[in-house]
Amino acid sequence: MSRPFASRSPSSSGPFVRVNGKIRAREVRVIGIDGKQFGVLALGDALNLARASGVDLVEVAPNAVPPVCRVVDFGKYRYEQAKREKESKKHQHANKVKEVQLSPKIDPHDLGVKIQHALEFLCEDMKVKVNLKFRGREMAHTEFGFQVIRKFLEELAAYGHPDFQPKLAGRNINVMVSPLPRNKRARNPSENEAAASPSREPAVTNNGRPHPEVGRAPLSQPALDREPGSFVNNPFAQLEAKR
Numbered sequence: 001m002s003r004p005f006a007s008r009s010p011s012s013s014g015p016f017v018r019v020n021g022k023i024r025a026r027e028v029r030v031i032g033i034d035g036k037q038f039g040v041l042a043l044g045d046a047l048n049l050a051r052a053s054g055v056d057l058v059e060v061a062p063n064a065v066p067p068v069c070r071v072v073d074f075g076k077y078r079y080e081q082a083k084r085e086k087e088s089k090k091h092q093h094a095n096k097v098k099e100v101q102l103s104p105k106i107d108p109h110d111l112g113v114k115i116q117h118a119l120e121f122l123c124e125d126m127k128v129k130v131n132l133k134f135r136g137r138e139m140a141h142t143e144f145g146f147q148v149i150r151k152f153l154e155e156l157a158a159y160g161h162p163d164f165q166p167k168l169a170g171r172n173i174n175v176m177v178s179p180l181p182r183n184k185r186a187r188n189p190s191e192n193e194a195a196a197s198p199s200r201e202p203a204v205t206n207n208g209r210p211h212p213e214v215g216r217a218p219l220s221q222p223a224l225d226r227e228p229g230s231f232v233n234n235p236f237a238q239l240e241a242k243r
Contacts, residue, residue, distance in 0.1 A: 018059040019074050020047065028059070028069040029179055097176075102132040102152065104145040111148070115155045122159040122179040123188040130166075132173040145173050153177070158186035 020023070023043060028048045033053060041049070050057040050071045058077050060067035070077070093162040098121040100114050107232065124225045128153060132145045149166045156177060166175040 017077075018062065020050070020057050023057065023059050023069065025067045027066045029064070029066055030057075031060075031068065031070045033071050045167075046071075068200060087137075097127045097129050099129045099131060102130065102148055104132065104134060104138050104141070104148055106148060110153070115152060117204070118152075118156055118177065119159055119188070120190070122156065122177065123185070125179050127179070128160065128177040130173075130175045134171045142168060142173075149173055149175060160185075183196060198212075200214075 026043055027040050028043055028046050030041050030049065032038055032049075033055065038046075038049070046057055046069060053071055055072055056074040057075075058070050058072055058074055059067050060070050060077075098118075100118050104116060106114070118130070118131045121128050130149065132149055134142065134145060138145070146166060153162055153166075153175070158180075162175040163176040163178055166173050167210070
């Protein structure tokens with residue numbers, strides 16, 4: 001059977017999709033551009049319907065009996081598929097959970113490192129589970145642990161929000177932090193630093209070679225004061241001073 005019109009070859013990326021003359025079934029179930037159901041049609045009639053609309057006949061459910069085809073522009077169909085796959089991957093990524101361990105006596109520097117890690121996770125659309133564990137007699141002063149948790153959440157307020165209030169369960173304080181939507185989330189500080197840091201290039205001479213003074217340590221004050229042609233460490237300086 002000859003092709004009624006030239007088909008657009010699908011891109012190499014993604015699953016193979018039969019279009020127009022590459023569809024093998026004799027009868028197909030047709031869905032129109034506006035979602036209207038045309039029922040089961042012969043392949044020739046379905047191709048004529050697509051040709052009359054100036055678009056393609058795309059096989060969207062090859063395993064159905066009979067196969068299901070859409071009357072749609074193939075480029076638009078591929079775009080919708082790619083967009084749908086991207087959204088699906090985004091939701092899968094958002095379902096990932098990273099855990100951060102804290103303690104009521106954590107050092108301020110270590111707390112800053114933990115906050116930076118949590119910030120990076122939230123900027124990658126991951127949830128962060130914060131777990132603070134009490135040891136031994138630390139259970140007598142759980143308020144210190146809640147203070148650490150509150151400070152931790154305050155630092156992340158521009159990037160995520162807690163799903164529930166921190167609660168004590170046994171010897172642990174737990175809280176789950178979810179990332180804010182991208183349009184409401186602050187920008188990743190590491191990206192701002194990378195964009196703000198200027199690129200430093202060494203000074204060069206006219207012939208393109210690095211200037212000889214570049215990279216040389218500055219002279220100390222004693223070296224600037226000595227006479228031209230004298231040694232830096234003159235072994236006879238003490239003898240001359242005794243004369």
